[in-house]
Amino acid sequence: MPTIVTLPGDGIGPEVLAAARRILDAVAPDLDYTEHLVGGASIDAHGTALTDETLDACRAADGVLLAAVGGPKWDTTDPDKPRPEQGLLGLRKGLGLFANLRPVRPLPALYDASPLRREIIENTDLLVVRELTGGIYFGEKTRTATTATDLCSYSVEEVERIARVAFRAARSRVTSVDKANVLETSRLWREVVHRVHGEEFPNVLLEDVLVDNAAMQLVAAPRHFDVILTENMFGDILSDEAAMITGSIGMLPSASLGAEGDPGLFEPVHGSAPDIAGQGVANPLAMILSAALLLRHGLGREKEAAAVESAVDAALDGGLRTRDLGGEATTDEATQAVLAHLERT
Numbered sequence: 001m002p003t004i005v006t007l008p009g010d011g012i013g014p015e016v017l018a019a020a021r022r023i024l025d026a027v028a029p030d031l032d033y034t035e036h037l038v039g040g041a042s043i044d045a046h047g048t049a050l051t052d053e054t055l056d057a058c059r060a061a062d063g064v065l066l067a068a069v070g071g072p073k074w075d076t077t078d079p080d081k082p083r084p085e086q087g088l089l090g091l092r093k094g095l096g097l098f099a100n101l102r103p104v105r106p107l108p109a110l111y112d113a114s115p116l117r118r119e120i121i122e123n124t125d126l127l128v129v130r131e132l133t134g135g136i137y138f139g140e141k142t143r144t145a146t147t148a149t150d151l152c153s154y155s156v157e158e159v160e161r162i163a164r165v166a167f168r169a170a171r172s173r174v175t176s177v178d179k180a181n182v183l184e185t186s187r188l189w190r191e192v193v194h195r196v197h198g199e200e201f202p203n204v205l206l207e208d209v210l211v212d213n214a215a216m217q218l219v220a221a222p223r224h225f226d227v228i229l230t231e232n233m234f235g236d237i238l239s240d241e242a243a244m245i246t247g248s249i250g251m252l253p254s255a256s257l258g259a260e261g262d263p264g265l266f267e268p269v270h271g272s273a274p275d276i277a278g279q280g281v282a283n284p285l286a287m288i289l290s291a292a293l294l295l296r297h298g299l300g301r302e303k304e305a306a307a308v309e310s311a312v313d314a315a316l317d318g319g320l321r322t323r324d325l326g327g328e329a330t331t332d333e334a335t336q337a338v339l340a341h342l343e344r345t
């Protein structure tokens, strides 16, 4: 029986994770779950955002479902205090999750929920492939009373392996996003991506776009993109921007994958939304779609994954709108709507 570790985390995390569990129970009743604390919840209980016990449980699992971490209660700029995000970063590093996949596909039913015009977003179907365990996020950090530094470093091997993920995922084109006009890491990035392309994937189109220009093109002509391949921090920023193409960041799932055979981590792109936590009004769809990615990439259950995704589409087609999408549906009503469509298929 496959084992899944669930990490509800903070804020709306427990609410949306419970919603995803109801969906999983309907399509994959044979899964076994263990729940662990992470983020602020773990800081409160254990003084650290990620315990060894939680990390070990994740390593031993077949997949990890994480909701969200963080909140004003634990916000601090003191480098000696624990921060909830350390839980997430520790999991990514500890599980070797170097490839973060963030699909962006606005549904026709939501075209008018996006702040961008329908003509601009229509038929967008892109995938952000974000490097997740290197770069400025994990480089050495220093702090004195008057200065602070964050080192950005990439090795050839780190770029090669993420480039391969992007080329394999591409249907037609990979857009490699960097800042090669300024950063040395970006020049290495560009050289390695081109070498991997020439040697292993010559039939995929490859283009280089500087990150500032990519940020502009993403809202000016999102349809242009197929796979966006980029380093850790650029991917963080561009994926939030891309989320608005779908109308709400409450819609975007993500998969973080490591080496073949190792457990992946599946989580929504959105955060813990402390302002609406505990009210039962959070949009659970990004979490539910993340559960679909767990079924597909973590457990190889394509049929069930597609069924969940179709049920989400159908629920939205049927008029389901949570608050972030301009409607009034609660978390429970949204979950019921998806369940109802699942039962019909």
Ligand code: IPM
Pocket: 085, 088, 089, 236, 269
């Ligand atoms: C994300 C988040 C995280 C990141 C934070 C919470 C550390 O913004 O997953 O995009 O920056 O990677």
Ligand code: MG
Pocket: 236, 237, 240
């Ligand atoms: Mg982010």
